[in-house]
Amino acid sequence: MTDRLRITGGAVYDPANGVDGDVRDVCVEDGRIVSSLPGDAPRLDAHGMVVMPGGIDIHAHIASSSVNQARRILSDERTADPASPPALLDAIARSGSGGTVPTTFTTGYRYAGLGYTTVFDAAVAPVGARDTHAQLDDTPIIDAGFYVLMGNDAYLLEQVAAGERDRARDYAAWLLGATGAYAIKCVNPGGIESWKRNVRAVRSIDDALGMQGVTPRAIMETLADAANALALPHPVHIHCNNLGVAGNVTTTLDSMGALSGRRAHFTHVQFHAYAGGNGKPWASGAKALIAYINAHPEVTADVGQVMLGPATTVTADGAVEYLLHASSGRRWVNVDVELETGCGIVPYEYRDAAAVASLQWVVGLELFLLSADPWRVVLSTDHPNGGAFTSYPELIRLLMDRAYRDERLRGVNHKLLAGSALADGLAREYTLREIAIITRAGPARLLGLADKGHLGAGAAADITIYARDADVAVMFATPRYVIKAGVLVVEEGQLRRAPPTRRLHVRPAYDDAVMRDLSAWFDRYATIALANYPVSPPRDAPVPVGAGA
Amino acid sequence: MSQMPVGGLVEHVTCLGCGCSCDDIAVAVRDGRIAEARGACALGVSWFGDGRVPAIARARESTVTLDAALDAAATILDQARRVLVFLALDVSCETQRAAVEVADTLHAVIDGVSSSTVAAAVLAAQRRGRVSATLGEIRNRADCVVFWGTDPAARYPRYSSRYAPEPAGLFVPDGRRSRRLVSVDVGDARGPADADTRIRVRADQELDAIAALRVMLAGRSLGSVPGDGGLAELVRTLTASHYVVIVYDAEPGGLPPEPARAESLTALGQQLNAVTRACVTPLRAGGNRVGAESVLTWQTGYPMTVDFSRGHPRFRPDDGARALVAAGAVDAVLVVGRALGIPFALDGLRSVAIGPAASEAPCEVAVDTGVAGIHEGGTAFRMDDVPLPLRAPVPGPPVAADVVRSLAQRIGTRRTRRS
Numbered sequence: 001m002t003d004r005l006r007i008t009g010g011a012v013y014d015p016a017n018g019v020d021g022d023v024r025d026v027c028v029e030d031g032r033i034v035s036s037l038p039g040d041a042p043r044l045d046a047h048g049m050v051v052m053p054g055g056i057d058i059h060a061h062i063a064s065s066s067v068n069q070a071r072r073i074l075s076d077e078r079t080a081d082p083a084s085p086p087a088l089l090d091a092i093a094r095s096g097s098g099g100t101v102p103t104t105f106t107t108g109y110r111y112a113g114l115g116y117t118t119v120f121d122a123a124v125a126p127v128g129a130r131d132t133h134a135q136l137d138d139t140p141i142i143d144a145g146f147y148v149l150m151g152n153d154a155y156l157l158e159q160v161a162a163g164e165r166d167r168a169r170d171y172a173a174w175l176l177g178a179t180g181a182y183a184i185k186c187v188n189p190g191g192i193e194s195w196k197r198n199v200r201a202v203r204s205i206d207d208a209l210g211m212q213g214v215t216p217r218a219i220m221e222t223l224a225d226a227a228n229a230l231a232l233p234h235p236v237h238i239h240c241n242n243l244g245v246a247g248n249v250t251t252t253l254d255s256m257g258a259l260s261g262r263r264a265h266f267t268h269v270q271f272h273a274y275a276g277g278n279g280k281p282w283a284s285g286a287k288a289l290i291a292y293i294n295a296h297p298e299v300t301a302d303v304g305q306v307m308l309g310p311a312t313t314v315t316a317d318g319a320v321e322y323l324l325h326a327s328s329g330r331r332w333v334n335v336d337v338e339l340e341t342g343c344g345i346v347p348y349e350y351r352d353a354a355a356v357a358s359l360q361w362v363v364g365l366e367l368f369l370l371s372a373d374p375w376r377v378v379l380s381t382d383h384p385n386g387g388a389f390t391s392y393p394e395l396i397r398l399l400m401d402r403a404y405r406d407e408r409l410r411g412v413n414h415k416l417l418a419g420s421a422l423a424d425g426l427a428r429e430y431t432l433r434e435i436a437i438i439t440r441a442g443p444a445r446l447l448g449l450a451d452k453g454h455l456g457a458g459a460a461a462d463i464t465i466y467a468r469d470a471d472v473a474v475m476f477a478t479p480r481y482v483i484k485a486g487v488l489v490v491e492e493g494q495l496r497r498a499p500p501t502r503r504l505h506v507r508p509a510y511d512d513a514v515m516r517d518l519s520a521w522f523d524r525y526a527t528i529a530l531a532n533y534p535v536s537p538p539r540d541a542p543v544p545v546g547a548g549a
Numbered sequence: 550m551s552q553m554p555v556g557g558l559v560e561h562v563t564c565l566g567c568g569c570s571c572d573d574i575a576v577a578v579r580d581g582r583i584a585e586a587r588g589a590c591a592l593g594v595s596w597f598g599d600g601r602v603p604a605i606a607r608a609r610e611s612t613v614t615l616d617a618a619l620d621a622a623a624t625i626l627d628q629a630r631r632v633l634v635f636l637a638l639d640v641s642c643e644t645q646r647a648a649v650e651v652a653d654t655l656h657a658v659i660d661g662v663s664s665s666t667v668a669a670a671v672l673a674a675q676r677r678g679r680v681s682a683t684l685g686e687i688r689n690r691a692d693c694v695v696f697w698g699t700d701p702a703a704r705y706p707r708y709s710s711r712y713a714p715e716p717a718g719l720f721v722p723d724g725r726r727s728r729r730l731v732s733v734d735v736g737d738a739r740g741p742a743d744a745d746t747r748i749r750v751r752a753d754q755e756l757d758a759i760a761a762l763r764v765m766l767a768g769r770s771l772g773s774v775p776g777d778g779g780l781a782e783l784v785r786t787l788t789a790s791h792y793v794v795i796v797y798d799a800e801p802g803g804l805p806p807e808p809a810r811a812e813s814l815t816a817l818g819q820q821l822n823a824v825t826r827a828c829v830t831p832l833r834a835g836g837n838r839v840g841a842e843s844v845l846t847w848q849t850g851y852p853m854t855v856d857f858s859r860g861h862p863r864f865r866p867d868d869g870a871r872a873l874v875a876a877g878a879v880d881a882v883l884v885v886g887r888a889l890g891i892p893f894a895l896d897g898l899r900s901v902a903i904g905p906a907a908s909e910a911p912c913e914v915a916v917d918t919g920v921a922g923i924h925e926g927g928t929a930f931r932m933d934d935v936p937l938p939l940r941a942p943v944p945g946p947p948v949a950a951d952v953v954r955s956l957a958q959r960i961g962t963r964r965t966r967r968s
């Protein structure tokens with residue numbers, strides 16, 4: 001254990017504090033960054049190395065009933081990727097299996113092995129929250145939280161229909177606390193409920209969804225306003241309608257426009273940035289989308305890059321997965337969940353010979369390379385949807401190394417790339433500072449995590465130290481040291497310790513009046529007693545909400 | 550154990566008597582015993598019993614302290630050449646998680662009841678996926694309920710009243726009258742007596758019948774349709790419905806054995822979703838067997854029959870507990886859960902049991918624990934993979950999760966010391 005540690009001689013990338021590769025010491029005491037230490041404090045020599053805050057994944061799927069359904073059917077790929085226990089000094093090490101959806105222990109070890117110390121699961125059905133907490137309890141090293149699905153929740157939709165936006169807000173507040181969640185997630189607003197009614201396409205955000213006044217627009221407005229009124233650390237996290245459909249960039253721009261002026265996070269926008277459709281071939285819609293984002297400071301996004309190779313698509317957006325199953329003939333899981341949400345799974349492979357997969361790969365890179373503000377457009381692959389989190393180092397190389405990127409570009413299918421900005425040549429190469437923003441400082445800011453994503457005094461001592469390498473993919477895949485809450489987790493490239501983790505969750509206040517109404521709803525429609533619905537409160541204190549947070 | 554009530558009424562108790570996992574039971578407690586399990590069906594009432602369970606720790610023939618029993622258990626397991634950890638019934642997910650840790654540390658094989666009950670369905674899902682729904686969705690939405698060779702009244706007594714077809718739901722406001730109830734009788738396995746439609750299929754023609762449904766659904770014509778001609782009508786009913794659920798009993802003893810049933814029904818359900826919305830849901834029995842599959846999956850990647858002998862999990866569906874014991878491939882067994890009623894004999898094996906009434910099983914070392922949901926809390930999974938909290942209406946012996954964790958600790962310490 002390391003109570004005190006002085007990291008000396010490294011080039012520090014701490015963009016939140018304006019530090020850009022300066023060689024300076026970073027001091028750690030009792031799990032936090034401090035401004036100074038006595039001269040005799042133990043030292044860690046980081047000369048010639050790169051020091052960054054620990055990585056923060058704003059959007060991944062690592063611990064939910066849906067993720068476990070995916071694990072269950074992927075016995076073939078995980079057989080090829082067994083995971084022996086690491087040689088830990090402080091805990092019983094556990095084995096597991098990998099593939100695109102690793103087991104819980106392996107997920108924690110592999111994230112930490114990449115220098116990531118905080119991860120959010122982006123889609124948890126309220127009724128499955130207990131399952132998620134149990135899986136996260138078995139996910140070592142990384143601090144974690146999750147977003148709870150609300151965009152198709154029947155009770156919430158009733159409040160939208162009735163114009164009861166205050167009650168919707170109170171319900172959202174209750175549900176966040178009852179499930180131990182961190183943020184509000186809105187997937188294909190109204191579209192999952194429609195899928196359950198066998199209405200398979202939501203054409204626009206103003207489609208009437210069979211309930212008076214309920215449109216995707218109204219759902220998004222309600223949830224965005226709820227999150228902002230509650231002053232949650234992270235705003236509503238939106239997966240737009242029409243994911244993966246040619247021409248969907250129109251829907252995405254409409255959705256952003258609908259929330260204009262409101263704080264909102266739009267997730268895996270790559271999957272929502274396609275032009276074409278209506279008989280016209282698929283094309284990149286990245287330029288239009290990123291132009292909008294660049295011009296609207298209230299909008300934030302993660303990219304959801306597609307990586308060429310194996311993936312598992314797993315989403316609450318069941319309708320999309322049916323289409324993928326129908327068009328690919330692949331295995332397919334659908335689970336409709338309890339008037340709340342859905343779940344669809346199709347194991348997939350993005351092949352460079354395939355025209356659409358190549359376009360998706362290009363669209364994601366265009367969004368990154370045309371983004372004017374790395375603080376607001378951050379890195380994700382929507383793990384494991386666009387590719388597993390283990391491909392982040394490769395993605396970082398694509399962003400930092402133009403020669404490599406151009407070489408990869410030559411190898412993909414160009415059928416749908418006419419007029420694409422990347423095909424026309426984008427020279428930009430991300431700097432280490434920008435990488436530190438899109439993988440650490442940016443996500444921390446978007447998540448409202450004041451003590452993460454930076455190395456200023458008082459921050460959690462989550463630190464990653466990389467040895468430089470000509471191949472940045474190698475550099476980012478094999479950090480030399482990783483420190484989590486002051487504990488040396490990776491030492492000389494080896495995973496050595498698995499300290500306790502922290503659950504990140506919120507518990508906003510709400511007007512109790514909602515409980516009377518909700519109780520009547522439970523009596524009529526629920527299969528679980530209201531008294532049994534909330535999870536036991538996580539042992540960690542909630543992240544504060546409200547103006548003072 | 551200590552702060553539990555010895556008298557009074559404990560509400561919202563979850564029953565694990567079958568996979569319905571009804572969580573609306575009010576348990577009346579008098580003098581530390583269960584006087585009444587209000588709201589439970591007869592099966593549930595007998596599952597709760599009066600709450601009395603043995604509470605000793607035993608090594609060979611003698612009663613010993615818990616610590617002595619765990620030391621003896623650790624020695625047996627540590628010295629064995631190859632250990633089988635068996636996840637039996639009536640333990641919480643917390644206990645199951647600790648048991649998988651023991652298996653991992655020991656490089657053991659771990660299995661549970663699934664390999665001798667639902668293995669075919671597990672493998673079918675790996676090949677084809679599944680189309681499913683949680684019970685709340687079925688309750689609120691299913692306007693066509695097909696019981697496939699299954700009348701839930703016998704083994705899942707409150708399924709009909711809590712989930713379907715009886716209750717009114719958001720999209721089926723008149724309950725039973727809002728739904729079409731179809732019984733497909735497979736051989737002697739009959740569906741509910743009050744079905745609106747009844748179709749009879751010979752047991753040896755079940756797969757042909759499913760295949761015929763699929764052909765008709767695809768709009769192709771058939772030379773000859775098995776059964777009494779009701780299948781064509783059934784296709785019309787299914788496609789005219791808004792939300793179809795096909796319910797079958799996945800546990801042995803209900804339907805005639807048919808290993809390909811799960812996969813065929815899944816294929817039918819997937820195909821139905823081209824036209825309407827449909828799901829195929831298995832009925833599962835109690836004791837938190839579904840939780841064991843979930844826990845094994847998140848920790849190892851596989852829902853049953855996992856071999857850690859190479860230091861990492863390998864899926865060995867052909868080498869389940871029964872087969873391994875029969876082949877003499879293991880020399881020691883750790884049963885976690887109810888050891889009476891496991892699907893293999895312990896003769897000739899060194900054996901440790903930790904769980905409800907362990908001391909009544911013919912094991913070398915036994916530690917009695919409470920029954921999950923009666924004497925100890927935690928989490929269990931309903932038949933539809935929905936997690937539920939367990940309550941502990943009466944006090945009981947040591948908590949299984951604590952006992953297995955302290956066994957894991959002992960084994961972990963021994964192994965670390967050696968390496």
Ligand code: SF4
Nearest residue numbers: 564566567571593707
């Ligand atoms: S139906 Fe099953 S879970 Fe419900 S009370 Fe009866 S035995 Fe218990």
Ligand SMILES: [Zn+2]
Nearest residue numbers: 059061122382
């Ligand atoms: Zn996602």
